[in-house]
Structures are given as structure tokens and as C-alpha cells.
Amino acid sequence: MAELDPGNQAPITQAPITIKTWKEGDTPVVSLSGELDLSNTEQVRAQLEDALAGGTNRLVFEVSELEFMDSSGIALLASAAQRVREVEIRHPPAIVRRLLELTGLTELLRIVS
Amino acid sequence: MLLAQRPTVSRAGPRGPVRGRKAARGAAVAVLVIGLVITAILAVVTFRGHVRTERKLLVLQTKLIADAGAAEDQLYAQDLGGAARLAAATDGNTATFTKNVSTSVTAKGPFIVESLWRLRGSSPRLITAAGGTPLLAPTSARAAAVIRQATASKTFVVSELATRHELRLGLAAAASGPDGTFVVYAEEAAPADRRISEPASSPVSALDFALYLGRAQTSAALLETDAPARLPLRGTTFSTRIRFGNTFLTITTSPRSSLSGTTGVILPWAIAIGGVLLTILAALLTERLTRRRASAERLAGEIRQLYVEQRSVAETLQQALLPQKLAEIPGMQLAARYLPGAAGVDIGGDWYDVVPVDDRQFVFIVGDVSGRGVRAAAVMASLQFAGRAYALEGHSPATILDRLARSLDLERDGHFATVLCGLVDVGAHTVLLANAGHLPPLVCSGGEARLVTIESGSPIGISGGASRAHAEVKTGANDVLIAYTDGLVERRGEILDAGLERLQKAASRDFPSLDDMLSSIVTELSGDEPTDDIALIGLQWLS
Numbered sequence: 001m002a003e004l005d006p007g008n009q010a011p012i013t014q015a016p017i018t019i020k021t022w023k024e025g026d027t028p029v030v031s032l033s034g035e036l037d038l039s040n041t042e043q044v045r046a047q048l049e050d051a052l053a054g055g056t057n058r059l060v061f062e063v064s065e066l067e068f069m070d071s072s073g074i075a076l077l078a079s080a081a082q083r084v085r086e087v088e089i090r091h092p093p094a095i096v097r098r099l100l101e102l103t104g105l106t107e108l109l110r111i112v113s
Numbered sequence: 114m115l116l117a118q119r120p121t122v123s124r125a126g127p128r129g130p131v132r133g134r135k136a137a138r139g140a141a142v143a144v145l146v147i148g149l150v151i152t153a154i155l156a157v158v159t160f161r162g163h164v165r166t167e168r169k170l171l172v173l174q175t176k177l178i179a180d181a182g183a184a185e186d187q188l189y190a191q192d193l194g195g196a197a198r199l200a201a202a203t204d205g206n207t208a209t210f211t212k213n214v215s216t217s218v219t220a221k222g223p224f225i226v227e228s229l230w231r232l233r234g235s236s237p238r239l240i241t242a243a244g245g246t247p248l249l250a251p252t253s254a255r256a257a258a259v260i261r262q263a264t265a266s267k268t269f270v271v272s273e274l275a276t277r278h279e280l281r282l283g284l285a286a287a288a289s290g291p292d293g294t295f296v297v298y299a300e301e302a303a304p305a306d307r308r309i310s311e312p313a314s315s316p317v318s319a320l321d322f323a324l325y326l327g328r329a330q331t332s333a334a335l336l337e338t339d340a341p342a343r344l345p346l347r348g349t350t351f352s353t354r355i356r357f358g359n360t361f362l363t364i365t366t367s368p369r370s371s372l373s374g375t376t377g378v379i380l381p382w383a384i385a386i387g388g389v390l391l392t393i394l395a396a397l398l399t400e401r402l403t404r405r406r407a408s409a410e411r412l413a414g415e416i417r418q419l420y421v422e423q424r425s426v427a428e429t430l431q432q433a434l435l436p437q438k439l440a441e442i443p444g445m446q447l448a449a450r451y452l453p454g455a456a457g458v459d460i461g462g463d464w465y466d467v468v469p470v471d472d473r474q475f476v477f478i479v480g481d482v483s484g485r486g487v488r489a490a491a492v493m494a495s496l497q498f499a500g501r502a503y504a505l506e507g508h509s510p511a512t513i514l515d516r517l518a519r520s521l522d523l524e525r526d527g528h529f530a531t532v533l534c535g536l537v538d539v540g541a542h543t544v545l546l547a548n549a550g551h552l553p554p555l556v557c558s559g560g561e562a563r564l565v566t567i568e569s570g571s572p573i574g575i576s577g578g579a580s581r582a583h584a585e586v587k588t589g590a591n592d593v594l595i596a597y598t599d600g601l602v603e604r605r606g607e608i609l610d611a612g613l614e615r616l617q618k619a620a621s622r623d624f625p626s627l628d629d630m631l632s633s634i635v636t637e638l639s640g641d642e643p644t645d646d647i648a649l650i651g652l653q654w655l656s
Contacts, residue, residue: 035605038484038485067606068605068606070603071481071483071484071529071531071599072483072484074483074529074572075483075484075523075527075528075529078523078529078572078575079523079524081575081577081578082523082524082575082576082577083524094608095606095607095608095609098608098609098610099609101569102550102552102553102569102609103531103550103569103572104531104548104549104550104569104570104571104572104578104579105550105571105572105575105578106579107571107577107578107579108571108575108577108578108579
């Protein structure tokens with residue numbers, strides 16, 4: 001029965017993430033700390049929608065405490081960049097910055113160290 | 114083919130519930146048996162405790178009665194002995210005797226008659242009697258025997274006189290004086306039918322008792338009893354002997370009701386009944402819980418089965434989308450690997466493809482669609498087929514990527530893809546590369562591996578950002594180019610460069626064949642259970 005162990009088949013657990021949003025003037029800031037992956041992007045996306053509800057030209061992701069991101073996270077950031085003229089990725093740790101570089105997104109997203 | 118591979122789920126169906134019900138019944142019976150045994154033990158222990166307490170109380174109360182009896186013996190000895198000694202001292206003065214015994218011979222007892230006898234030689238003579246005539250005839254042989262016996266005894270002697278109507282106890286004590294031996298003889302009446310009723314206030318009112326003269330507990334020896342039922346006493350009884358003159362009284366007691374109160378009587382029953390009820394309740398609960406657990410386990414089994422099934426369907430789909438056999442390119446050795454990740458049942462969107470363009474050139478594509486699931490696989494399939502078509506039309510890698518980019522939109526489709534595309538000129542030993550956000554390829558030459566750094570444009574599906582430029586790589590004979598997806602190098606919580614370094618290290622060796630090389634790399638980097646899908650393709654120049 002070992003091969004039927006659902007623990008290996010379906011990770012239902014959600015990766016830990018803390019999402020905070022606030023405004024700097026008119027610019028919404030979304031702070032993400034923890035891990036951003038397929039298991040929680042929908043949750044982040046919902047909060048992002050709220051932050052973008054008023055319409056804006058600029059959006060800031062504060063990711064200094066983001067420890068992990070997968071392609072779902074990239075999709076989330078890139079998706080925001082498709083809708084908002086300027087998306088700033090603030091203080092990305094090396095792990096995140098390197099991922100964005102290798103994915104060819106450094107020209108699409110404004111990386112601020 | 115997909116349907117043919119479906120594992121049957123219904124196997125667990127009919128057998129499962131039956132087994133569950135059996136298990137439930139077994140558990141319930143076990144609980145029932147254990148519960149009843151515990152209840153029985155508790156009830157018996159409580160009952161025995163109660164019996165012990167009752168017995169102790171009975172013994173205690175009986176001893177109280179015995180003490181009272183012993184005090185009476187003393188009293189009689191003093192009374193009779195005292196009267197005899199007084200008579201001896203006063204030479205049988207009748208007035209003194211009558212006055213002396215007036216407190217003993219009353220309506221309340223203890224004696225109904227008390228008489229004074231003088232023993233001269235061997236025949237006794239009645240001098241006087243208070244309270245009436247004794248039943249003991251003065252001239253009878255019986256009287257002579259009693260009086261003689263009294264003179265020989267240190268304490269009073271006891272005899273029985275029975276008529277048809279009554280029973281009397283004769284008590285005689287002797288004393289010798291200067292003028293001879295005097296005997297005081299008193300008679301005490303046993304109650305009618307030997308039955309008395311103790312007042313409710315009496316400390317022994319909770320007991321039935323029977324008092325016998327001597328050791329035998331026979332109806333002939335019975336002096337008095339307060340038992341309403343027939344003798345001998347039944348149930349819990351206790352007997353003790355009390356000295357009475359020259360003989361004994363035997364007292365036997367039995368509690369009328371519980372001496373320690375009703376709680377002691379009720380408790381064992383309460384435990385027994387309560388325990389049985391609780392046990393039945395527990396057994397029913399156990400049966401229900403066990404049955405529920407069994408059905409939950411069955412459901413979990415079915416869900417596991419469905420997971421496996423779903424996963425197997427998804428994997429089959431993915432494998433079907435990948436090239437079953439790589440195209441054969443003269444002058445080149447090609448090999449590829451695909452490993453499904455363990456992350457859930459959703460399949461990933463990794464793919465690789467090799468498209469011959471003409472005699473000298475072919476295009477290879479390695480891509481990775483973001484996200485997972487059948488939709489990601491569908492996006493992967495459409496990109497794969499479109500890429501193949503653009504390659505066949507003879508487009509450059511950058512153009513192939515730009516065209517692919519038109520067919521996918523992250524906002525619309527919910528997915529993007531990183532794609533590495535290369536045009537290989539076999540004879541010229543060149544590779545023209547274009548990259549849409551994909552990880553850099555590895556070129557291994559003479560046991561050394563290096564990553565090809567190329568400017569990356571935006572991934573497919575994400576508009577804006579950098580354009581996709583070309584980079585050319587020169588290769589030598591036996592060189593190997595490896596392109597792969599991120600599952601090979603990515604580890605959670607680790608910077609990508611670490612994984613790239615690991616890959617570089619794993620590839621920096623001499624391998625007997627390309628197949629060995631790929632197998633070795635995959636084994637070294639993926640570990641036992643890769644979480645993400647892994648796709649990689651290796652191209653080796655044979656000359």
C-alpha cells in the first residue's frame with residue numbers, strides 16, 4: 001500500500017504566506033512574506049485584485065521576506081505587469097531576484113534592491 | 114487505451130462494508146464482555162465489602178448484648194450469694210431475708226419467687242419464701258439435688274423447671290455460716306412462648322436474637338427470642354456464649370435489615386445495573402464508531418485509488434504528448450528523459466521536441482508551461498505543435514518564439530511558458546539559440562560542462578519586456594548540449610544558481626554514452642522523489 005500513500009500524491013497543505021497591503025500615496029503596496037507557490041497564489045491573487053480595484057498606474061510588491069517563489073508566483077507578478085504600467089519589485093532576496101533574471105522578467109518588472 | 118488502464122475501484126465495494134460490520138460487531142462484543150466482567154467484579158467486591166461491614170456490625174452489637182448478659186451474671190451472683198451469706202450470718206433470720214430480697218422479687222423481676230433453705234445433713238429444708246411458693250417442691254429429690262449442687266458450687270447454679278404452662282429458671286447460691294449452710298433459691302420466669310419484644314429504642318432492636326441455656330441451640334433450650342419467624346435464625350448469624358452461673362447462655366443474633374444503612378444494600382445493585390447499562394451503551398457506541406471508521410477507511414481507500422487512477426491518466430496523457438521516439442539525425446546522438454514529479458495528481462507542462470529542418474539542420478525545443486493540470490498540459494500541447502510547425506517552415510529560433518508568443522496570453526489563458534529554442538547545424542557545429550525565460554543550456558566538452566549564458570527575453574505569454582535575441586554556440590566533436598526544465602535544478606528554499614552548479618558538476622565527467630550521462634545526471638539531481646516534473650534532452654555530435 002506504500003505506493004498509495006496520499007501524502008506523496010497530493011500535498012493539500014498550503015505553503016505559509018503572509019500578505020499585507022497598504023498604500024503609499026496612490027500606489028498600492030502588496031507585501032509578501034513566506035513562500036509563494038501554486039498552493040497559495042489564488043489567495044494572493046484575491047488580495048491583489050482588491051489592491052488594484054481602484055485602478056492604478058503603479059504597483060509595488062514588497063518581497064524582502066519572500067523565501068521561495070515558483071512559476072505560479074512569476075505568473076502572478078507578470079500578470080500584474082500586464083495590467084499595470086509599472087510594477088516594482090522591492091528588495092527581492094537573491095533567490096527571488098535570480099529567478100526573475102533567469103526568467104527574463106527584469107525588463108518587464110522594475111527591480112529595486 | 115486510457116480507459117483500459119483504469120484500475121478497478123469497485124473491488125473494495127461489496128467486501129468492505131461486510132468486513133466493517135463484522136469488525137464493528139467484534140469490537141462491540143469485546144467491549145460488552147470487558148464491561149460486564151468489570152461490572153461483575155465491582156458489584157461483587159462492593160457486595161462483599163457490604164457483607165463484611167454487616168458482619169462486623171453484627172458481631173459488635175452481639176458483643177454489646179453479651180456484655181449486658183455478663184453484667185447480669187455478676188448481678189445474680191451478688192444478689193443470690195449476698196442473700197445466702199446474709200442468711201448464714203443471721204442464722205437464717207427470716208425477717209432479714211425477706212427485707213433483703215424485697216428489691217429482687219417485684220413485678221418487674223428479676224425473680225418471681227426467692228426462697229431460703231437450710232441444709233442439715235443431706236436434706237434441705239425450706240425456711241421461708243418471698244413472692245409465693247417456689248415451683249421446686251421442698252421435699253422432692255429434685256430440690257435436694259439442686260440445693261446440694263448449690264452448696265458444691267462457687268457460683269450460683271442454674272436449673273430448669275418446666276410445667277405445661279411455663280418455664281422457670283431456678284437459680285441457687287449457697288453460703289455457710291457458724292450455724293450451718295444456707296441456700297438461697299430464686300425462680301425467674303421465661304416469657305410466655307419464649308417470645309419477648311424489644312422496644313424500638315433498644316440498641317439491639319435492629320437484631321433478631323435467640324437466647325439458649327447451655328450450648329445447644331434447640332427449642333428445648335430456648336429461653337427467649339424476639340424473632341418473629343421460626344427458629345433457628347437464618348441468614349447472617351452470629352453466636353456467642355456468656356457465662357451464667359455454673360452454665361452458659363448462648364446468644365445467637367441475626368440482623369433484621371441492613372445494619373449499615375440502605376446505601377450498602379443498594380450500592381452493589383446500583384453498580385451492577387448502572388454498569389450493565391453503561392456497558393451496553395459503550396458497546397453500541399463502539400459498534401457505531403467502528404463501523405464509521407471502517408467506512409471512513411473504505412472511503413479513504415477509494416480516494417487513494419482515485420488519486421492513483423487520476424495520476425495514471427494524467428501521466429499517460431503527458432507521455433502521449435511527448436515524442437514517443439526522437440527524430441533520427443545523421444551525425445548526432447539524441448536522448449531525452451521525462452520524470453513526472455510527485456507533487457499531487459496534477460501533471461506539469463514540461464515538454465521537449467526535435468524537428469528536422471533539412472539534411473543539415475534541426476530544431477530542438479524545450480519548454481515548461483507554468484502551473485499544473487490538464488489545462489497546462491493542453492497549453493503545452495498547443496505550443497509544442499505550433500513550435501513544430503514554425504520550425505518546419507524554416508523560421509529562426511527567435512522568430513519561432515515570437516510567433517509562439519502570439520498564441521499565448523497569460524491574462525487570457527492563465528498560463529505562461531518558458532521556452533528554449535535552438536537551431537542546430539550538425540556539420541557546422543553551431544547552435545543558434547533563442548530563449549524565452551528558460552534556464553540556460555549546458556554544453557559539455559571533454560568532461561567539462563559550462564552553462565551557456567544567453568540574453569533571455571520575456572517568457573511566452575508575457576508581453577512587453579526584453580526581445581528575444583539570438584546567441585550562437587560553437588561545439589566540437591563529441592560535445593553534448595543539454596537543455597532541461599527547472600524541475601532538474603530547482604529546490605525549495607535554495608537559490609537557482611546552487612542547482613545550476615550542481616548540474617554543472619554532475620555533467621563534468623566522462624560518460625560512456627549519452628544515455629548513461631542523462632541517467633546519471635537525473636539520478637544525481639532528482640533524488641528519490643522529485644517534486645516537480647523533469648524534462649531534459651541531450652544532443653551529442655558524433656564527429
